[in-house]
Structures are given as structure tokens and as C-alpha cells.
Amino acid sequence: MNAPITSPIAWYRRPRATHAPIGFEARLNESLDVLREAGQHAPCVFAHSLSAEDMVIFHLIVEHAFPIQSFALDTGKLPEATLDLWSRAEAIYSTRIERVMPRQTSIDVLNAMNADSALYENKEVRLRCCDTRKTEPLRSVLAGKRSWVTGLRRAQSAGRAQVASTEYDSTFQLQKFNPLANWADEDVWYFTDKHKIPFNALYEKGYASIGCDPCTRPIRENEHPRAGRWWWEQTDANAIKSECGIHVAANSNSTPKEN
């Protein structure tokens, strides 16, 4: 189903900042303040997606010994490169990233629906798959927690343009901290390069936003960085909106909705 990509794209070939971007130190300090506050809302967990921004957060949590437990959702559909990064990150930082998996009974229901192929034809099936493999397991791991941390950034998409550093998550009913809300792409990659933080090898193969293997493709030159996620559902390339359902209620005043 992945669209053929025949040439490298400019997104990951762009020049990376070798000096701190303007205002970077202030944004970094703000991020540390947000993580410090998150740690004070214990028990607090970090939803690690193994993305570049989440590797930055993981690095900060470990380096500063913030009392925040990291976990990742193993959907059963993650690319090999993501699983490889997961292992490398745990080894490099000597820190476990808890593996959270979907219930087998729910997977059996998906299989009976032929969800692997049907998700491209039927959005209800795609949402059911995301709910089963991501939202249900996330709900179980967030149960009893007081707060959680995510790598959401305003610069990622139009649907995330209003993300705040801290907000009440009405969907899961706990405080949500987004320490990199103000970070631009160049901030993420500047910090990654400076601290030699490991990252997913798919970034060097034209991928700009990486999720499950069936629902992620590399992007073409001039495409939006999230254009490779659920691309068959996107009708407006300039306003990438599809989400998996995990981050659909951005603040206390919003109602759960599909972005």
C-alpha cells in the first residue's frame, strides 16, 4: 500500500543547525521546568513513541533523574527500525521503557474483521485498529496515574497548533504535560546532534513522522512532515489532521473528537 518513493527527499537532507537556534536555551529551560512540574504530579508516566522528540524527552528525564516512568505502546505493527531503536535506547541509557501491548482478545476481533487490509478502505476499521492497539492499552496504563508526558509540539501539524505546555486531558482525566510544545524541528535536531541522542534509522530513508508500519510512508519533497501518516485519509495536504485517537482532546474545554 505504501506509495513508491524513488528519490531521497529534502526534509531530512536539510541543513541542520550547528549552533543553538535563537531562543533555544530559554525553550530548553522551559522544558525542564515542565518536566520538573510533571514529576511533582506523581505518579507520572511518559508515553514514549521512539520519535526524535520523544528521544529528546527520554534523554532529559534520564539525565535529570526526573521521577517519570517511560513506557511505549507495542502495537504489534511497529517497524523493525523502531524496535531496534527501542532496544538501543534502553541499552544506551540503562533505563527500561515499559512495553505495553494490546489485549489478545481485542486483536482477535480485529483479525476477524480483516483489519490489516480493511483499514485502508474503511475509516471505522482504521479507528477501531488504533483504538485496539493504542488507545485501549494507553487507557490501561494511565489508569491510576496523576499525570502523563507526551512529545506533542505545536509545529507538528495544524491539528496540534494549539497544544499547551500543560493542560488537563479530559479524555483520560489527568494532567498532561507537553514539554516540547514550543520546540521547532530545528530545536529537536540541534539537541539530538549535540548530545548524540540515538534516533530511528527511518529518518534517513525519507520518513519524517513514524508510527505503525502499515500506516507510515516516507514523504516526498515539499510534502508536510506528517503527510506520510494515514496518507490515504488526507484530503488537504496543507492541513494534516488525522490522529490515532490518543491526542484528540487537546484541553479541558474540548470534547473528545477525531482531529
Ligand code: SF4
Ligand atoms: S496506526 Fe495503523 S496499524 Fe497502527 S494501530 Fe492505527 S490503524 Fe492500526
